Amino acid sequence: MTNNSYPLVSVAIITYNQKEYLRECIESILLQNYPNLQIVVADDCSSDGTQDLLLRYSQQYPNVFTLKLSEKNLGITANSNLAHFACRGKYIFWMGGDDLMLPGKIAKQVEYMENNPDCTLCYHNLDVFDSATKKNLYYFNHLKKQKINGTIREIIRFRTFNGACSTVVRKDKTPKEGFNELIPVASDWLYWVDTLANGGNIKYIDEVLGKYRRHDNNITKKTKCLSQADIDHLNTCNIIIGKYPQYISEALYAYAEILFHLRKKLDYKKIVCFSLGANFRIRKAIALGVFLLSFGIIKV
Template sequence: MKPNVSIIIPIYNVKPFLEQCLESVLAQDMPEIEVVCVDDGSTDGSSDIIDRFAARDERIVAVHKENGGYGKAVNRGLKHATADYIGIVEPDDYVDPTMYRTLWEAAQRHGCPDVVKAAYWRVCAAGTEEEHMLPANYLHCVSKVDEPFQLAEDAEFLFHHPSIWSAIYRRSFLDEHNIRMREIPGAGWADNPFLMETLAEARTIVYVDEPLYFYREFNVGSSSNVKDPSIIYGRWLDMDDIVKAQHITAPRILEGHYNRGCAYLEMLNDDFDVEDPEIKRNIKAMVARIDYNAVITSQKIPQNYKDAYQRHVSAPARLTHKIGRVFK
């Protein structure tokens, strides 16, 4: 029987969490699933766990490959996936037993939309004595619930963490638009451009206002675990390339996109030497692509993000923007 959803799990050295992840996926109350486990060259015993689970459950497809990074692993999984809808689970997370049935049923109710998305639980300070759960920041904030919409109508998702794993994607939609993960070494925040490309290209999005995924946050509110600043500015510039290529002008989408740009500028300000020539050059490129007036007049972009952005806008440039606004 053909599965309804293929769930891709890109796996690299996550032995402490992998069994819980796999158990939660296999415990779905919709049995018509396929679980494509892509072992990205693990060296910690994760490979043995995958093979053990595959031997006991025929729904698991075990794929072993040399290490190539998160994006390559997901794309390899797509080559093996056979269902009409694709889900992605990160191997140090776990899912509610109703997740894929809930998303699949929403897809059937609404004529097989391109994307069906849910909220999620934030497992904050994961693995510490302070571990606790909070709902995704966008829970109860999306205006369109259980009805098809486009990102231009409500771009709330763009203001929050790029939770690409709290969704399922229609396979033919991904293929039609040639949407794949960027094959960036390591993790590399490949979820950023994937989020923008899928949501902006989608003709129909359906949102289920329930937290169905458990996302572990090991270092809340800091980019200090990112040692390479090019990951931060590079992924936002990738997203902006998508915005330009799709000729996006919808104010709500651009506002969400600029919000992320300003947030990433704050990360760069806080954790890196912004006078370093390479960082400075890329910050300049980011600032040049952000609409000054859209940021300053936004009611949704936080003031600290605006301040991080304005730090890199020269006084003459600010004056030019203000004059332009007055005489439009």
């Protein structure tokens, strides 16, 4: 079977100062039993030698690598768009520069997508491990309620139950504008929503096919103060309500869940007021929905 018998797959890697992890990430992709790959790496002006490492890989595999090496720092979402628009494959697999693929991941997900044309987004379980000890901390989708199949309604209501590095999407379903740069950091949730707005379903493969590394520099690490990612998630709810009003109940449910999990953050009340800074109708709808969905626990 020739390479042309396999649909082209684009693996999009987003990286910034991750040289110590990036080689392992890339090697886990190159070792996949899938012959028709484009590896797109968008580096956001790293200062640790990441770009030199990438140039060496590109020289070694000139027909595989597509590099987008920024000369100034753009931020996570803008950097992600560099990768998004460089992808040529039928399918796009998303990775951070510190994530790992396990053997057979690409072939298994592509086979599933090819056999299920109604599937727009496919994801799987992840081994979440400690970077220093290499020991498993937990599995990303360890609870039954996190193993979700569905449509755009589920991705809005339950947010990022799919780990980004477990996810593959059909390129022809992705938003023409790419990632929404109004959301500077945690823009993947809205990207999944916009992708599923173009049709198709979400499918879960109940296998561990990748590894997510936990270390001090993770964007998603827990803090006692509100992070930019927290603000992004709240603002994403506002964008969804304005853009997809037919899913307002799902967005309000997500909004209430976010606020509930943020209730112990120090500047909680301030961020609630900030996140409600939409137009009057949306603000009133969100306030009422949050109050009702939280059974009056959340006062807005």
